Amino acid sequence: MKIVIMAHCQGLAFANCVRALLPDHDVYYLSIYNAKNDEGKEQFIEWISSCDLILTIPLGSEWGPLATEKLTIRFPGRVRRFPAIAFGGYHPDISYIYMPDGSFVGSPLGDYNSTIAAAAYAAALPAEDALDLYNSLFFNRLGYFQEFERAKQWLLSICRSMGYDLSAEFDRWVRQGSFMHSVNHPKIIVSASIACETLRIANIPFDDTINLHDIVPDDQMNGPIWPVYPEISHRLGCSGSYIFKAPNHKNELWNYMDICTFVHESYRMYENIPKEVLLSTPLVRKAFDLMEATL
Known part of the structure; x- marks a missing residue:
């Protein structure tokens, strides 16, 4: 065949x-x-x-x-x-941000952006202050801790509509830890x-x-590997960190960075991106509005 x-x-x-x-x-x-x-x-x-x-x-x-x-x-x-698998339960901070021509706004991890970093840059917060926002309190306000169950139900529903009952498989994946490198890998x-x-x-x-x-x-x-933030991994019962892996070519040493480097590099890459472009993504706008209201 x-x-x-x-x-x-x-x-x-x-x-x-x-x-x-x-x-x-x-x-x-x-x-x-x-x-x-x-x-x-x-x-x-x-x-x-x-x-x-x-x-x-x-x-x-x-x-x-x-x-x-x-x-x-x-x-x-x-x-x-x-089914094509998309699941944001482990990585609710990832956002795609689009330029007016439809191309992606980039970050050190390719097309993936940190919602918090993008919103903080739009709010003119120093990178050091943006780093302080990666905490349980702000994650909870953004709904990050609720994303796992929402994403689970959405994924299983999509798969069922195509004739795939993956409920048992999903539970098996979870028992072995995070089953995603990012939201769609x-x-x-x-x-x-x-x-x-x-x-x-x-x-x-x-x-x-x-x-x-x-x-x-x-x-x-x-490709890029986005970490499961420790505050999230603790609640989900899997390992977590703030170590990001950038995309690499075959036979290259992999490029890792911590959250501090990632945020500072993201800020550098946003220097020529208009504020309204960053805020055109609903998740980034939501984070921006929370920052404006609470900081």
Whole structure:
């Protein structure tokens, strides 16, 4: 069987898990980032037309011929969705901030920004004062301690709508500690679970005794890794720190920084970003308003 997997940054780990479970099948991975223009989309269509099974994350109408609904019509019986995992319960401080042209405002961890750091910069607080806001009192005011349960219910609901009941798997993930590197980069334990469940739903037999964690590399570890803040980890029963890992290229030593360096570097990167841009993100605006009201 020829199987193709279409996804974003989570797709490679998922595809490697599927390939490990089905070593006698031809398993391929296509990154949707290579299909952003019409030519790229048509090349994808030409390539996947010969596949027996197309596994794809849900893609909307903005993806044109690659939209899941269109693929399902064009290749009846061959298309199956699998969930893209997003979970902010361990990292409620992460915000995406957009420039007017749609590009991302960056931080030392790529596209991820600290809500508190961005709001503090917009409020003209010195970096040293911003660092003082990383505490349980301010986290509680921002709703950080409530985010885990909200994110859990949202994730399980989305997965159930796609035919995936991950309640038991979720509990298993949690027992092993934080299962996310960031809000949308799951660890390999999650990718392995989704791969196994996808094959079960598709009625494709595989060896369920394989321990995927032992043989499939976690490529997401090359990307940014956001820490679980100790005040949050203590309540969730997992390990935590204020050590951030920046994205790295293959064969590079990894670049780590503490919260002090991260905030100061974020401030430096915000120097040419208008205040209104930072405050266009609702979470940053909420933190800013709390600062204005209490400091």
